[in-house]
Amino acid sequence: MSSILNILLAGVFHAATLFLVTAGLQLIFGVQRILNLACGSIYALGAYVGITLTTWALANGLPPYLFPLVLLVAGLVSGLIGIPLERLIRSVYRRPEAFQLLLTFSLILIFQDVIWFFWGAEPQQLSNLTMTYGTISVMGVTMPTYNIMLIAVAVLFAIGLNYYLNATRSGKILRATAENHETGAAMAIDVKRVYVWVFTLGTTLGTLGGALVIPTTAATLQMGVELVVEAFAVIVLGGLGSMKGAIVGALIVGVIRAIALFVYPEVEVLAIYAIVLAVLIWKPSGLYGKVEA
Amino acid sequence: MQREKMLLRAVNISRHYGDFRALEHVDLSLSTGEFVSVVGPNGAGKSTLVNVLTGLHQPTTGRVYFRGDDIAGVGAVELATCGLARAFQLANVFLDLTVRQTIAVSASSYLKLRRSAFVNLMGHGEVDGIVRRVAQAFELTPWLDVKARALPHGRRKLLDVASAFALHPKVILLDEPTAGVSTADKHGVMETLLSASKTLGVEAIVLVEHDMDLVSRYSTRIIAMQAGKKIADLPRDEFFQNEEVVSIVIGKGAANVSCA
Amino acid sequence: MNTSITTIDNSVKSPVQSRKGIGGKIVLISFIVAFALAPQVIGHYYITLLIPFFAYAITLLGFNLLFGYGGLLSFGHALFVAVGAYAAATLALNTGMVSFELMLCAAVGAALIIATPIAILASRYTGIFFGMLTLAFGMLFYTFLNKFYDITGGDGGLMLPRPTLLGVNFESANNFEFLAGPFYYYCLVLVLLLGWIMWRVVHSPYGLHLMASRDNAVKATYLGVKVREVRAIAFIVSALYGAIGGVILGVNTGLADPELAYWVNSGYLVFMTVLGGYHEFIGPVIGALVFILLQDELSTVTQHWRFFLGVVLAVLVIALPGGISGGFRSAIHRVRTKGAR
Numbered sequence: 018m019s020s021i022l023n024i025l026l027a028g029v030f031h032a033a034t035l036f037l038v039t040a041g042l043q044l045i046f047g048v049q050r051i052l053n054l055a056c057g058s059i060y061a062l063g064a065y066v067g068i069t070l071t072t073w074a075l076a077n078g079l080p081p082y083l084f085p086l087v088l089l090v091a092g093l094v095s096g097l098i099g100i101p102l103e104r105l106i107r108s109v110y111r112r113p114e115a116f117q118l119l120l121t122f123s124l125i126l127i128f129q130d131v132i133w134f135f136w137g138a139e140p141q142q143l144s145n146l147t148m149t150y151g152t153i154s155v156m157g158v159t160m161p162t163y164n165i166m167l168i169a170v171a172v173l174f175a176i177g178l179n180y181y182l183n184a185t186r187s188g189k190i191l192r193a194t195a196e197n198h199e200t201g202a203a204m205a206i207d208v209k210r211v212y213v214w215v216f217t218l219g220t221t222l223g224t225l226g227g228a229l230v231i232p233t234t235a236a237t238l239q240m241g242v243e244l245v246v247e248a249f250a251v252i253v254l255g256g257l258g259s260m261k262g263a264i265v266g267a268l269i270v271g272v273i274r275a276i277a278l279f280v281y282p283e284v285e286v287l288a289i290y291a292i293v294l295a296v297l298i299w300k301p302s303g304l305y306g307k308v309e310a
Numbered sequence: 311m312q313r314e315k316m317l318l319r320a321v322n323i324s325r326h327y328g329d330f331r332a333l334e335h336v337d338l339s340l341s342t343g344e345f346v347s348v349v350g351p352n353g354a355g356k357s358t359l360v361n362v363l364t365g366l367h368q369p370t371t372g373r374v375y376f377r378g379d380d381i382a383g384v385g386a387v388e389l390a391t392c393g394l395a396r397a398f399q400l401a402n403v404f405l406d407l408t409v410r411q412t413i414a415v416s417a418s419s420y421l422k423l424r425r426s427a428f429v430n431l432m433g434h435g436e437v438d439g440i441v442r443r444v445a446q447a448f449e450l451t452p453w454l455d456v457k458a459r460a461l462p463h464g465r466r467k468l469l470d471v472a473s474a475f476a477l478h479p480k481v482i483l484l485d486e487p488t489a490g491v492s493t494a495d496k497h498g499v500m501e502t503l504l505s506a507s508k509t510l511g512v513e514a515i516v517l518v519e520h521d522m523d524l525v526s527r528y529s530t531r532i533i534a535m536q537a538g539k540k541i542a543d544l545p546r547d548e549f550f551q552n553e554e555v556v557s558i559v560i561g562k563g564a565a566n567v568s569c570a
Numbered sequence: 571m572n573t574s575i576t577t578i579d580n581s582v583k584s585p586v587q588s589r590k591g592i593g594g595k596i597v598l599i600s601f602i603v604a605f606a607l608a609p610q611v612i613g614h615y616y617i618t619l620l621i622p623f624f625a626y627a628i629t630l631l632g633f634n635l636l637f638g639y640g641g642l643l644s645f646g647h648a649l650f651v652a653v654g655a656y657a658a659a660t661l662a663l664n665t666g667m668v669s670f671e672l673m674l675c676a677a678v679g680a681a682l683i684i685a686t687p688i689a690i691l692a693s694r695y696t697g698i699f700f701g702m703l704t705l706a707f708g709m710l711f712y713t714f715l716n717k718f719y720d721i722t723g724g725d726g727g728l729m730l731p732r733p734t735l736l737g738v739n740f741e742s743a744n745n746f747e748f749l750a751g752p753f754y755y756y757c758l759v760l761v762l763l764l765g766w767i768m769w770r771v772v773h774s775p776y777g778l779h780l781m782a783s784r785d786n787a788v789k790a791t792y793l794g795v796k797v798r799e800v801r802a803i804a805f806i807v808s809a810l811y812g813a814i815g816g817v818i819l820g821v822n823t824g825l826a827d828p829e830l831a832y833w834v835n836s837g838y839l840v841f842m843t844v845l846g847g848y849h850e851f852i853g854p855v856i857g858a859l860v861f862i863l864l865q866d867e868l869s870t871v872t873q874h875w876r877f878f879l880g881v882v883l884a885v886l887v888i889a890l891p892g893g894i895s896g897g898f899r900s901a902i903h904r905v906r907t908k909g910a911r
Contacts, residue, residue: 119844
């Protein structure tokens with residue numbers, strides 16, 4: 018029983034990290050119909066900035082238990098890169114999808130070497146910070162408290178995003194623009210401003226995800242490219258552009274991964290992608306997406 | 311009576327979208343040599359009728375027969391190669407293909423060449439011949455090597471129609487082929503269509519039109535639609551003598567009225 | 571009928587017609603001569619770059635059938651390159667046969683078997699969904715290659731022994747002599763042969779139907795084009811070409827490497843195609859050459875060659891979407907219109 022709980026918790030934890038990344042992806046796609054292949058690179062940026070800022074802060078006297086605040090700041094600050102990025106991507110809004118994909122692909126190449134240049138090729142870590150809050154034991158399962166906090170943060174994000182999109186005026190404007198760009202413009206919504214805001218918000222979600230997760234893992238040069246593999250599985254399962262899909266997709270991927278790691282680690286990604294393909298064949302728009310063949 | 315072949319026959323077709331009845335119990339027949347115009351106010355179901363007749367939409371009830379065969383589920387591709395062609399209301403072309411290439415698409419379908427990957431299309435005698443003839447019939451010859459995206463709207467419409475004609479169909483359905491064409495040109499377009507039909511062996515034409523002037527000039531028979539129902543199906547002269555029908559179709563204050 | 575005179579814009583004349591002219595033939599002949607003489611003239615180092623160039627030229631000729639002529643972006647095409655290399659290696663490993671011709675057959679056969687179901691499935695979709703589907707298949711295959719050690723050699727890959735060419739064994743030659751000599755010329759002939767075949771395909775009724783389905787699928791249906799079938803065939807043919815390219819790459823390195831299937835490499839394939847220009851037949855071939863040379867030069871100068879390649883791609887996408895061959899065409903057009911005045 019405790020091993021099942023273990024698996025579930027591990028799966029939910031992984032799902033939480035995936036959700037933080039893919040929420041931004043889904044938001045951007047939902048409103049601007051752009052699939053940002055560089056989502057992983059942005060996540061990586063948040064992670065690296067998080068490490069640097071936290072290490073600096075700790076060295077300058079920050080009490081260790083405050084480190085999540087620093088990570089939060091790191092995530093928010095590095096998310097500002099979304100503003101110049103949106104400016105760049107703006108030039109291909111009206112172009113065929115192939116070009117948009119290629120532009121975001123070029124960002125992957127650029128980001129990878131920029132990170133290499135500033136941070137070097139060695140994997141980086143924040144040593145042992147997760148233990149700052151100790152561990153929690155529930156029903157025989159032990160987990161670092163920080164991991165539980167992260168799950169809580171992801172849940173908060175989900176709730177917050179849901180509230181934002183459905184109950185606030187700004188969020189409703191976003192959804193209106195997502196439904197129909199022409200209608201959005203006709204309603205005197207400044208579509209340009211919306212796009213800048215959405216893209217930056219989506220980017221920030223990614224950098225926040227990277228920063229907050231980094232205490233539990235290591236930052237490597239490949240993480241940006243590798244993350245796309247799982248992030249992609251999440252959005253395909255959940256459906257492009259759907260926030261609910263991001264949650265469900267992340268949960269599915271997270272739990273499958275946890276199960277695979279427990280039973281037969283070798284097939285981890287294979288199992289995920291077998292499910293992805295099954296869903297794609299049965300319902301190519303994903304569980305919550307809309308079909309656009 | 312048996313000299314005329316029944317080419318297209320719709321029996322009691324209806325098309326419902328949920329509660330909305332786009333077509334209701336429409337019967338229609340088309341024989342060799344006929345030029346049938348379908349008229350009616352906007353929303354009467356004319357385009358839906360054409361869509362059902364050409365296999366784009368399945369009728370909710372009823373059947374459509376082309377040359378004796380039930381075309382339910384046959385699909386546009388089969389129909390195109392079996393002699394039933396249509397042109398669209400909005401000029402529907404291939405923006406990056408030249409006029410020559412566009413017509414050649416139909417020509418190669420007609421000649422059943424479509425799977426051959428090794429036939430050298432450049433300089434293929436039969437295809438070339440069809441391309442030249444059709445282009446000439448539609449006065450598109452100077453534009454043979456121009457891409458469709460460089461053509462003005464009127465010529466794009468002609469190309470759309472020409473490419474349908476290049477299939478050498480037995481029956482062709484035209485959805486407002488002169489929409490967007492200036493009044494001075496409309497007759498020219500119709501004359502072109504008719505002479506192209508003769509050259510290419512088209513046996514019957516169905517035309518959806520708003521311009522009653524054209525309708526009265528060229529049709530042999532007129533079908534009037536209103537709110538999804540067929541309210542008249544009369545030879546041309548009888549149609550224009552029927553005041554009640556004419557007033558429904560033309561309505562009050564409409565332009566382009568010229569009684570034959 | 572009022573035929574208003576519209577000036578015929580020469581820039582939108584069909585390139586096919588102009589290619590028929592002398593210009594195209596000169597380009598082709600100079601290409602053949604240049605590459606035939608290259609091993610005598612160019613240094614050893616650059617010859618070793620030309621083998622991958624041949625491989626990618628073939629792969630991209632196939633890829634562009636799907637992308638440029640068919641309008642379908644596959645973001646998982648590296649999958650078939652890997653299939654080719656692995657098919658050849660598996661053949662050699664399991665049967666001991668090292669005939670290059672048999673390797674090519676194995677590659678084509680494997681690609682056919684794998685591509686057909688994918689093609690049937692993917693041909694229902696276009697745009698993002700098509701890209702996603704192919705990306706997913708690519709990622710799946712990559713993990714399969716990496717994980718199933720017993721079949722695929724895991725992340726170490728499979729060894730590809732030196733093949734015999736047309737039955738002739740070149741054991742006595744060292745690696746470089748083999749690659750820069752008989753293998754080089756064999757690949758050059760392959761490129762020309764497969765290029766000729768693709769040229770015929772593109773200029774056939776099938777090619778026309780493919781382009782029609784790219785430009786306007788609905789209209790194409792009404793003109794008798796079987797859109798789904800046409801797309802599926804394009805996918806399969808491009809897969810076969812990719813697999814052949816993969817065999818060449820595998821022989822070149824002596825290894826069937828799982829990295830061949832990594833999704834980033836699929837991205838590079840698209841990069842090369844757009845770099846060279848996907849509107850022109852020869853574009854992707856130019857793109858392959860320029861990309862390989864560019865990457866090589868950059869990596870000798872800096873570790874961070876990816877950054878510069880990324881910048882090149884970004885600039886390309888934003889400012890020069892027609893690629894190199896597109897740039898040439900506009901330049902030629904500008905010269906022509908100037909001369910006409």
